[in-house]
Amino acid sequence: MSDDNRQAEVTFLWNGTPIRARQGDSVAAALWRAGITTLARSRKIHRPLGYSGAYPTGVLARVNGRPNVRLDQVRAEDGLVVEMQNTWPAPRFDLLKLARVLPPRLVYGGFEHGAWMPKAGPAYRLAERAMANLAGVARPADAAARASLVPGERMAVDCLVVGGGPAGISEANRRAGLGETVALVTRGDRLARFASAAGIVVEPLDPKVRLFAGMELFGVYRDGALMVGAPHDNRRGAVAFDPRAAVLATGRRSIPPLVRGSELPGVLDAHSALQLAAVHRVMPGRRVAVVGTGAEKGLADRLVSLGVDVVHRGPVGELEEIRGRSRVTAIRAGAEIRCDAVVHAGPWRIDPSLGFQASGEGMFQMLARPLPDTMSVAGAAALGDERIHARRHLHPGTLICPCMDVTAGELYCHIDEGETDPEVLKRLTSCGMGTCQGFPCWEHMLALLAARIGVEPEAFARPTHRPPRRSITVAQAAGLAALVEPDR
Amino acid sequence: MNKPLPKRASVVIVGGGIQGLSLAFNLVEQGQRDILVLDAGYWQGGASGRNGTLIRPGFSSMAWTELFVLTVNEWRTWSKRLGENVMFTQRGYSVISETEKSEAMLIEGLKVQKSLGVDSRMLSRREIEDLLPAIDKSRVRAVQHQPEGGVAPHHAVMKGLLAFCRRSGVDVRYRTAIGGVERTGPRASAVLVGDHRIEADCIVACAGPNNPEIAAMAAVPLNGFGMRIEAMALEPTRPLIKPAIALIDSLAYFHQTARGEVVGGTEVPETPRMSLKVDVPVMAQMAKVYLDMFPQLGEVRILRHWAGQFHASSDYAPLLGEHPELKDLWFSAGWSYGFAGAPAAGKLLAEAIAKGRIDRRMKPFALDRFEKTGPIAEGGIVLA
Numbered sequence: 052m053s054d055d056n057r058q059a060e061v062t063f064l065w066n067g068t069p070i071r072a073r074q075g076d077s078v079a080a081a082l083w084r085a086g087i088t089t090l091a092r093s094r095k096i097h098r099p100l101g102y103s104g105a106y107p108t109g110v111l112a113r114v115n116g117r118p119n120v121r122l123d124q125v126r127a128e129d130g131l132v133v134e135m136q137n138t139w140p141a142p143r144f145d146l147l148k149l150a151r152v153l154p155p156r157l158v159y160g161g162f163e164h165g166a167w168m169p170k171a172g173p174a175y176r177l178a179e180r181a182m183a184n185l186a187g188v189a190r191p192a193d194a195a196a197r198a199s200l201v202p203g204e205r206m207a208v209d210c211l212v213v214g215g216g217p218a219g220i221s222e223a224n225r226r227a228g229l230g231e232t233v234a235l236v237t238r239g240d241r242l243a244r245f246a247s248a249a250g251i252v253v254e255p256l257d258p259k260v261r262l263f264a265g266m267e268l269f270g271v272y273r274d275g276a277l278m279v280g281a282p283h284d285n286r287r288g289a290v291a292f293d294p295r296a297a298v299l300a301t302g303r304r305s306i307p308p309l310v311r312g313s314e315l316p317g318v319l320d321a322h323s324a325l326q327l328a329a330v331h332r333v334m335p336g337r338r339v340a341v342v343g344t345g346a347e348k349g350l351a352d353r354l355v356s357l358g359v360d361v362v363h364r365g366p367v368g369e370l371e372e373i374r375g376r377s378r379v380t381a382i383r384a385g386a387e388i389r390c391d392a393v394v395h396a397g398p399w400r401i402d403p404s405l406g407f408q409a410s411g412e413g414m415f416q417m418l419a420r421p422l423p424d425t426m427s428v429a430g431a432a433a434l435g436d437e438r439i440h441a442r443r444h445l446h447p448g449t450l451i452c453p454c455m456d457v458t459a460g461e462l463y464c465h466i467d468e469g470e471t472d473p474e475v476l477k478r479l480t481s482c483g484m485g486t487c488q489g490f491p492c493w494e495h496m497l498a499l500l501a502a503r504i505g506v507e508p509e510a511f512a513r514p515t516h517r518p519p520r521r522s523i524t525v526a527q528a529a530g531l532a533a534l535v536e537p538d539r
Numbered sequence: 540m541n542k543p544l545p546k547r548a549s550v551v552i553v554g555g556g557i558q559g560l561s562l563a564f565n566l567v568e569q570g571q572r573d574i575l576v577l578d579a580g581y582w583q584g585g586a587s588g589r590n591g592t593l594i595r596p597g598f599s600s601m602a603w604t605e606l607f608v609l610t611v612n613e614w615r616t617w618s619k620r621l622g623e624n625v626m627f628t629q630r631g632y633s634v635i636s637e638t639e640k641s642e643a644m645l646i647e648g649l650k651v652q653k654s655l656g657v658d659s660r661m662l663s664r665r666e667i668e669d670l671l672p673a674i675d676k677s678r679v680r681a682v683q684h685q686p687e688g689g690v691a692p693h694h695a696v697m698k699g700l701l702a703f704c705r706r707s708g709v710d711v712r713y714r715t716a717i718g719g720v721e722r723t724g725p726r727a728s729a730v731l732v733g734d735h736r737i738e739a740d741c742i743v744a745c746a747g748p749n750n751p752e753i754a755a756m757a758a759v760p761l762n763g764f765g766m767r768i769e770a771m772a773l774e775p776t777r778p779l780i781k782p783a784i785a786l787i788d789s790l791a792y793f794h795q796t797a798r799g800e801v802v803g804g805t806e807v808p809e810t811p812r813m814s815l816k817v818d819v820p821v822m823a824q825m826a827k828v829y830l831d832m833f834p835q836l837g838e839v840r841i842l843r844h845w846a847g848q849f850h851a852s853s854d855y856a857p858l859l860g861e862h863p864e865l866k867d868l869w870f871s872a873g874w875s876y877g878f879a880g881a882p883a884a885g886k887l888l889a890e891a892i893a894k895g896r897i898d899r900r901m902k903p904f905a906l907d908r909f910e911k912t913g914p915i916a917e918g919g920i921v922l923a
Binding site: 117118119162163164165166168170171175176179180182183184186187188189190191192193194196197198199200270272273277279285291408412472474475478479481484486488515517518519520521522523524525526527528529530531532534535536537538539 | 581582583584588615618619624626627628630673692694695697698713714773774775776777778779795797798799807808809810814815816817818819820822823824825826827829830834835836837838839840841842843844845
């Protein structure tokens with residue numbers, strides 16, 4: 052919205068339309084600036100999804116013939132061809148989005164259990180083919196795109212720090228000061244993205260620390276003796292670390308409000324709203340509501356100082372509904388408030404994947420142990436989880452898992468029949484089996500389940516978290532084959 | 540949900556995976572009542588929810604092929620008999636050879652398969668092109684194709700079985716571990732759940748990796764060893780690969796599911812162990828297989844990588860039947876192709892238990908074969 056002529060411009064194509072972007076913009080930010088907020092559609096009902104910070108499925112698109120590329124991790128470049136997925140016959144003339152008029156009940160268990168399909172014979176085969184096309188969402192990579200193996204790297208370090216925020220930097224610097232060899236992995240393309248965007252001054256990283264930016268550390272193997280990360284950039288190789296010690300400084304994420312409409316384009320977590328406003332200089336919306344568990348006041352002040360018009364700030368527990376059809380148009384929090392964006396700053400919760408991999412075995416969960424002695428937690432990740440505000444009777448249309456289109460209504464069908472085992476609910480509905488692999492949607496599922504039957508959410512073991520959570524391509528993984536020997 | 544456990548049952552099945560539920564389903568069809576299924580874990584928590592879901596009739600030995608011809612015939616009838624869609628689809632099963640040696644073995648295996656009426660043939664280059672347009676043809680030496688093979692997604696199969704069992708009055712309990720098996724004279728007579736004793740005319744162990752524990756509770760030996768196998772799923776895309784595929788030289792198998800993920804697994808030479816955790820070599824090796832065979836998969840991201848456990852017999856063939864040393868204790872154990880084989884095993888065991896008739900197709904898999912007739916030699920399995 053603010054024009055800065057000093058920055059060079061690039062032009063890429065979105066569904067065939069040229070979009071001008073600033074050099075350095077992510078494609079998601081550039082599209083937001085151009086007023087395009089629906090970047091993807093959910094799998095079954097084709098609900099509009101966009102850049103949210105919480106659900107990666109909303110930013111997956113086809114880029115230069117490659118399926119499922121995260122638009123918030125791709126820089127806008129001249130000539131980039133970006134297309135929306137899950138459309139037919141074409142992104143600009145999409146008949147599949149008519150699925151939005153289907154009653155949600157019709158797709159309960161749909162793709163997973165073939166409820167509406169013929170049971171055998173050629174009719175089944177035809178239905179299966181139709182379903183495979185609908186459920187597949189993305190076309191396979193272009194036949195011409197013959198990927199070749201991307202060689203990986205193996206690296207022994209005294210200490211591996213996961214997380215490039217202030218806590219991770221501080222811990223890496225301290226260890227390097229003691230003479231240890233230290234590697235720091237951060238998923239950001241640079242260090243302390245969020246702290247800087249929030250206006251916090253962060254100490255510089257000791258140059259002796261080997262920095263891996265733009266990399267997702269996704270796997271903890273062999274009780275923490277082997278940890279693996281892969282760069283977002285598919286042309287760069289994965290790294291297998293042999294750390295003598297590891298520090299998880301992965302921070303916490305804000306979980307979207309557990310109300311109807313929380314998947315709508317325009318609902319952003321604090322991190323991504325700050326990224327848009329402070330780094331890309333794009334307003335998250337014209338009229339912005341900020342909710343949270345205490346941090347909303349500071350966040351709202353920061354957004355106002357960046358030029359954002361904040362029309363509401365209040366506790367997330369008071370939020371009753373987010374309204375809108377293809378993006379946010381209002382919220383209900385006591386009264387109805389017109390706005391086109393909702394930014395949430397809490398409840399804050401820890402992404403449990405790495406900790407679970409290091410400690411939990413998976414089958415009966417009671418085998419979950421404390422972290423191995425070589426692993427520790429630093430920064431906000433050590434603060435624990437904040438409680439998710441959940442009502443006993445959510446609107447059945449409240450979307451719990453945007454990847455698999457699992458609603459509160461579908462979960463209630465099973466819970467109200469007496470099925471209260473999270474592992475079983477997961478298998479009956481596929482909740483959490485999509486792009487995000489359970490974070491944040493299992494947090495929502497467990498909170499909903501606990502509220503529905505009137506117990507504490509801690510009563511439930513969480514479903515199993517497993518790597519690599521789409522953090523590595525086949526070609527990158529193949530590049531590790533010669534580097535890691537089977538454990539004999 | 541929480542009514543008390545019964546004091547007796549005609550048949551107690553230990554294990555509520557596909558083996559246990561298939562047996563319960565077939566017993567119901569044979570007219571059996573008072574069936575109790577006990578499972579220590581959660582529904583689909585074991586190998587029945589973690590396997591590759593591939594199904595084929597043809598192997599290279601008579602014993603395996605006869606059993607799996609039966610199982611494919613059973614699979615075709617399950618949706619109708621259960622009244623639930625198990626989504627079994629005969630989209631074909633291609634066994635791919637990359638070496639002269641394995642090609643010769645596949646051609647040899649055709650003789651056995653043909654003699655038993657299995658539709659199976661070696662594909663011409665032209666047919667390979669038509670069936671597998673995305674495969675890297677330069678790596679393929681030969682393809683044995685079985686059009687009657689296919690897949691069935693385990694979540695749909697398990698849902699159908701459980702729904703049928705519950706509807707038919709089978710008492711199925713998850714998160715209910717047994718603590719002991721009681722013997723009375725020459726027979727097994729009861730199982731213990733905590734302090735609770737459940738008398739049974741017949742006890743059947745279908746407990747997958749926990750079968751040795753059941754055998755130990757009854758103080759009888761059981762052949763075999765435990766191991767984990769890993770598999771992984773790629774992010775979904777629209778259809779690229781039609782049939783189910785086994786690579787006999789790379790020990791890899793995979794297929795693209797009806798909802799788009801390419802799911803498969805492979806083996807690496809690690810020390811066999813029991814764990815549900817995964818390790819890097821299988822992911823890397825499987826990725827290399829995908830990249831070599833289907834270069835279009837190179838840019839696809841890996842969604843999830845998991846492990847499953849099983850207890851394989853020393854010849855990888857199932858152990859089916861009553862224990863030779865203890866009457867009324869039966870086993871469906873030692874499986875490595877247990878998901879595919881469950882319909883046949885359930886049918887044969889149910890007939891044996893309910894009617895006392897031991898089918899000839901079950902006989903080769905008797906528990907005491909190692910002492911009596913020797914192990915079953917089967918070269919067509921993707922395991923080593």
